[in-house]
């Protein structure tokens with residue numbers, strides 16, 4: 001089991017590789033190994049712990065670590081991912097954790113964000129080396145936040161220390177301010193709660209512990 005090993009995010013690129021996103025991600029989650037750690041992202045657990053549990057939607061939930069943590073901590077959580085393989089893994093992990101009743105997973109392309117409103121909408125490392133209309137999806141997702149609810153976006157501040165040099169193409173990572181600006185939120189309807197970089201420890205390619213910064217944006221709908 002290894003940590004986050006994805007590296008080739010190109011969220012701002014206009015020239016995407018040819019491969020269709022669904023094929024890329026199905027293949028990614030189709031191998032014998034778990035792709036991510038299975039553990040909750042630290043930013044998610046730190047921040048969601050401060051909120052009153054309700055309903056939650058996780059965009060690009062992968063193998064479900066964040067959704068399962070939310071389900072274990074009082075939330076009714078739904079995770080969506082384009083990859084059926086990922087959703088199958090997440091569903092099995094939720095069953096193994098005994099939280100099937102509180103964790104729902106759906107295989108779908110978020111280019112069509114499903115209807116409904118949630119007390120928390122969250123996106124952890126919603127990056128992709130293949131085509132992803134990230135800004136459009138995140139903007140649409142803001143309309144799925146219930147009044148009084150929150151949107152939490154956690155993203156990479158830079159290439160992770162476990163990334164291969166060959167992965168480090170011309171991607172520019174967003175600052176917390178840029179991430180917020182992209183959302184284009186109406187200040188009359190939204191309150192900025194957190195926009196900052198947070199450091200945590202991860203593992204470098206050498207296996208050594210190494211620090212990594214996350215960009216964290218938390219906004220609250222009035």
Ligand SMILES: C[S@@+](CC[C@H](N)C(=O)[O-])C[C@H]1O[C@@H](n2cnc3c(N)ncnc32)[C@H](O)[C@@H]1O
Pocket residue numbers: 006021025036041059060061062063065080081082083086108109110111123124125126127128132133
């Ligand atoms: C870098 S992974 C992050 C996974 C998980 N949130 C985590 O923190 O471990 C990005 C995820 O977004 C999903 N994804 C990419 N494009 C998508 C789309 N258009 N609709 C839904 N999910 C998508 C991928 O399948 C992948 O699981």
